[in-house]
Amino acid sequence: MNAHASDAGVGVMFNGVLSDFLDRHPDAPDFLSVIPERFWNDLGRRAATRFVPLPDEVGLLDRLAARYPLVAHGIGLSIASASAFDLAHVRQLAQWHRRYRFRWISEHLSAVRVHTRITPDHHAGLALPIPWDDDMLQMLCERVSQVQDILGCQLLLENGVVYTPVPDTDMSEAEFLRALTRRTGCALLLDLHNLYVNSVNLDLSAFAFIDALDLGAVHEIHIAGGNWLYGAYLDSHAGPCADAVWPLLSYTAPRCPNLRGVTFEFHESYYPRLEVAGVLAQLTRARNAMTGKEGEQTCRSRASSAPLPT
Ligand SMILES: [Fe+2]
Known part of the structure; x- marks a missing residue:
């Protein structure tokens, strides 16, 4: 087993309700993850000036950047939508990266934009499953390389949630991710709760999925947590984080030699x-899990610890 990078830290996905928490416990997170699309208005591809910064939000981001290292977690690229590849969105992100020098930049490996007769950018409302096939792999390899060239840094891609099986795939998701990272040099943001959701709903083994990954590619x-x-x-x-995710974290984090951070996400509501x-x-618990203090004895308790529907 490898030890992860010694400077790997614990972060939290920033949302507005955290201001009080950060005032009272400024040293609790090592970094903040921010969603860049929250800091500008996108008026659409036909607008003369498409991206309009939100002054109050930018002021908040400036104050956060003065106190914490920031990482960017994009939600709007929809890199797997075959109908559209929004390079203007990538250039906007690159502009903000030059201003804030994000420690790293991640996006979702998913499709949320779909082409309609009205607009090529209709938002589907949730991330759509993508096929793990050779055509998708080829398209993504080209796009990831373009994104990394524009950003001037490595891109992290996050594994998604799938609520129904995807038929007729050429390879497994883990095989697809291994090929994508090997061919593009991009890294992975391994969302253990997304993985847990898939393991529960599709009756898969989360540990088998982790074992099949190239854990050297996992940087975050x-x-x-979730609900039924x-x-x-x-x-x-x-x-709070789902009970069954903690053993996954204790198992995975020490096996990721290039891990840079573990981020706790919760919805502000x-x-x-x-x-x-x-x-x-x-x-605190995430920090303990990263350093092995959570203990490995519970790691192989498997996803049978799934919470019961309530
Ligand atoms: Fe996530």
């Missing part, structure tokens, strides 16, 4: 379930 890990709705387990970021003490507890 996400942890989060009508028989499906959802990636809703509902409060669930802050009343967490409050200051709850967020602090998640970050």
